[in-house]
Amino acid sequence: MAYQHILFDEADGVTTLTLNRPAQLNALHVGVIQEMIEAVDRVRDEGSARCLLLTGAGRAFCSGADLAGGGAGGGGGGSGPPDAGKVLETHFNPLLERLFALPVPFITAINGPAAGAGCSYALAGDIVLASRSAYFLQAFVNIGLVPDVGSTWMLPRLAGRARAQAMMMLGERISAEQALDWGMIYKVTDADALMDEANALARKLAAGPxxxxxxxxxxxxxxxxxxxxxxxxxxxxxxxxxxxxxxxxxxxxxxxxxxxxxxxxx
The missing domain is CATH 1.10.12.10 (Lyase 2-enoyl-coa Hydratase, Chain  A, domain 2)
Known part of the structure; x- marks a missing residue:
């Protein structure tokens, strides 16, 4: 299957999905999410993968919804008010639920900024590795929206209510080291070691029970x-x-x- 917005690679029981819009900092729109859903379903159904690894191309993991490309809008239909939650229901949330329901381990390698929905997908990993240049950002409040794609469920469980609420209401960046200290992620690595460590971990899990x-x-x-x-x-x-x-x-x-x-x- 040919993909326009992601890379799909299989080796040694590990499937690696790479968000591949580096010029847009791997921002998400419906087309990207649909390809991700199809790829995750492929991992689930084909049975050859024993571990899934998700990362981003270029200098970002994912900058969140592609506002310029309509990634945050769902339309209100007709002349009614816009429904910013519609695309969550049809695309973003089904992808998150598929990732949680996978029958194989799921690793995320955060190579740079992980913002908005990208922060949610980053933290959805069973094991999250982050480059020292990475950061996590709940930027929704900066455009008058509320956190979504599972953020209000995941972040309080990872970082605690006080930290999660401040992160969401202040819209401030959380560095990789701070995320490690807060219990949001598993490990911080040097940038040039991130994928080596992530691949080694993925191969280890792919050889496990x-x-x-x-x-x-x-x-x-x-x-x-x-x-x-x-x-x-x-x-x-x-x-x-x-x-x-x-x-x-x-x-x-x-x-x-x-x-x-x-x-x-x-």
Whole structure:
């Protein structure tokens, strides 16, 4: 499949998606999001990828919606008022939900600014690596809008309510180091080491117990808002599923035989 706005690469069980509008700082419009949805569905359905890595081309990860290209508008229909939330419903939110629902690990490598919706997609990664030149920005208030694409759900859980609310209401940049200190991301790297580290991590995950990874990522999100007793029930059901995988058999065998594991992802 040919893409105009993204790059799609597969190697060693890792699918790498690269936002590829560097002249526009990888700003998002409906065409970009539609290609991303199709690519993520391809990762989900084809079954050859065991890890997804998302990054951006050029000096930015993603500057958010392409305001010049209509990326923030959905139209109100007829002569009615505009509906700035329509495109969220039809494109931006379905992509976020697809990323959360993936049956494989999802890594983001943040090579530069991650603003607006780009900040949401950046922080949606199971593991987020950021270059020292990266920063995170909730810029919505600067144009009279409210945070979207899951920001008001994710950021308070990552950084805490006080920090998330200030970040959203003040519209200030959060550096990669500050994001690390706040617990928003996993690691900060030098710019020239970012993709080497991200690729090494992706290959490691691609060689691991894929179904267990899926249960871990689903279990964490399911349990975030649950009482302990319900969380324990989810863990119990997930362990039932994990214990029936071929990778569990392989992991125990490798441990007993004192040899490296050879997980198949099944």
């Amino acid at each position: 894929t179904r267990a990874y899926a249960l871990i990522r689903q279990g964490i999100r399911a349990c975030l808002d649950l009482p302990l007793t319900q969380a324990l029930m989810i863990e119990r059901q997930n362990q039932l599923q994990a214990g029936r995988t071929a990778d569990f058999v392989e992991g125990v065998s490798a441990f007993l035989q004192k040899r490296p594991t050879a997980f198949s992802g099944k």
